[in-house]
Amino acid sequence: MRESCLPVVSTTSPASLTSTIPKNLCLSALATLKLQELQIIQHKMSDKLRLLGIIIAYMSGLAGTALIRKIQATVHRWSYKGPSDTPKTVIVVGGSFAGVQLVKRLADMLPSGWQAVLVEKNSHFNYSFNMPRFSVVSGYELSAFLPYDGIFGKTLPGIVKHVQGDVVEVSSGTKEIRLASGDVLPYDILVVSTGSAQRPPAKLLGAADRELACDELRELQQRIHCARRIAVVGGGAVGIELVTDIKTFAEDSDDKPEKAKDEKAKAESNTKDVTLVHSRQQLLNRFGPRLHKHVLEVLKKLDVNVVLGQRPTIVYKDSAPDAQVGGPGALHYADGRVEEYDCILLCTGQTPNSGLFKTHPGVVAASGEILVAPTLQVTSKDGLVPDVFAFGDVAATAGSKMARAAFFQADTVADNVMAIARDKKPVAVYKPTVIEPSLKLTLGKDDSVIYMDEEDGRSILLKQGGESTETAARRAWFFYGLPYNKDGA
Numbered sequence: 001m002r003e004s005c006l007p008v009v010s011t012t013s014p015a016s017l018t019s020t021i022p023k024n025l026c027l028s029a030l031a032t033l034k035l036q037e038l039q040i041i042q043h044k045m046s047d048k049l050r051l052l053g054i055i056i057a058y059m060s061g062l063a064g065t066a067l068i069r070k071i072q073a074t075v076h077r078w079s080y081k082g083p084s085d086t087p088k089t090v091i092v093v094g095g096s097f098a099g100v101q102l103v104k105r106l107a108d109m110l111p112s113g114w115q116a117v118l119v120e121k122n123s124h125f126n127y128s129f130n131m132p133r134f135s136v137v138s139g140y141e142l143s144a145f146l147p148y149d150g151i152f153g154k155t156l157p158g159i160v161k162h163v164q165g166d167v168v169e170v171s172s173g174t175k176e177i178r179l180a181s182g183d184v185l186p187y188d189i190l191v192v193s194t195g196s197a198q199r200p201p202a203k204l205l206g207a208a209d210r211e212l213a214c215d216e217l218r219e220l221q222q223r224i225h226c227a228r229r230i231a232v233v234g235g236g237a238v239g240i241e242l243v244t245d246i247k248t249f250a251e252d253s254d255d256k257p258e259k260a261k262d263e264k265a266k267a268e269s270n271t272k273d274v275t276l277v278h279s280r281q282q283l284l285n286r287f288g289p290r291l292h293k294h295v296l297e298v299l300k301k302l303d304v305n306v307v308l309g310q311r312p313t314i315v316y317k318d319s320a321p322d323a324q325v326g327g328p329g330a331l332h333y334a335d336g337r338v339e340e341y342d343c344i345l346l347c348t349g350q351t352p353n354s355g356l357f358k359t360h361p362g363v364v365a366a367s368g369e370i371l372v373a374p375t376l377q378v379t380s381k382d383g384l385v386p387d388v389f390a391f392g393d394v395a396a397t398a399g400s401k402m403a404r405a406a407f408f409q410a411d412t413v414a415d416n417v418m419a420i421a422r423d424k425k426p427v428a429v430y431k432p433t434v435i436e437p438s439l440k441l442t443l444g445k446d447d448s449v450i451y452m453d454e455e456d457g458r459s460i461l462l463k464q465g466g467e468s469t470e471t472a473a474r475r476a477w478f479f480y481g482l483p484y485n486k487d488g489a
Contacts, residue, residue, distance in 0.1 A: 142488030235278025
């Protein structure tokens, strides 16, 4: 530290150097450096303390709520008499994070004679948070798909029913939904949690069948493995996690040529030329600039080429849909520049899955989201649709498009469903909280970051170490109370 206040002059002795520099200048420089160090420490501590304060503030309330729910669930297990031969039904369409959370809540609440029916086109719960990592690292594909019967295995007999099917029509007049198979299911209360569509690897083309989805992941792993020039278009969370995993996992796992004698040659033979392209000037533009700056530094350290403010046209060599997932092609920029790549992955945007209501006037906003009241009941040109709810990514709520926000919204929907089941007016309203849009972002093998924008304009950013693929896989199963099985059984 002291050396920083001394000029580097190789022909002068240390004693003569110190005699030529005013003592007050050295002390001033040292004081400035110490102050900068102190400010950095205070800033880091401030972030940690503020995050701790937020967690304590919310967890104290949530802990009390959780205890009350545990007691209510215990009483419910003794009082619930099961569904009748013709049960009243709450149909939940969409079995991702939002829908599953709601069904689990309803399983602890519904009155005797009622049943929650989850209608989902996928055979297994797709744990999408792990898809970017599992499209790069092999051997964990099956663990990304959790069995629904396991998730609901501890619920009371008959209170939850899982139907695999694709809903193609909602008739609010007759209170029925129609499946692609032709089956018609009547409902007393309908909840739509169909989420949003994303491109692979965030959501897979073959997601409806676990084996096909696993094959899709393996094919993507092979394409990334064989590619030397890779472009990822889209600087959101998925795109950033993907490029950092490619640079830190795929390079290590690639086959090294036998002729590469030394470590430097081996490293050079394995290096992938990875480019991240984003249409905005800021990565993760839904969050504050502090996160952008930190992620940019990590990408630079990993030698990822970052192109901002560009929206190139993608021309694949093969027009087949599956060939466009990690297939070869070129990026055509507005200035005429053309860059060719062995593998191009498109990680841009989310499109609400609101097609069920496309023929219902005034239900779908211009954004594609389903319009809802603060009670999360669907609204139309004729007003409130009292027995139909929508929440999660598909709904136009004031909350963030993140799983944590959907969990809070599920509580609002559950309370209002129970009100209707008891012939009462739904009065619970959804109000977003500051912790809902917080983000944990993995940045490859060795780094991750926790980030939160605060209500007063400040932000919290905590740098953390990396997470093993095994840990990521186990977390998904633990979260849903299942014994971990790498083979997905």
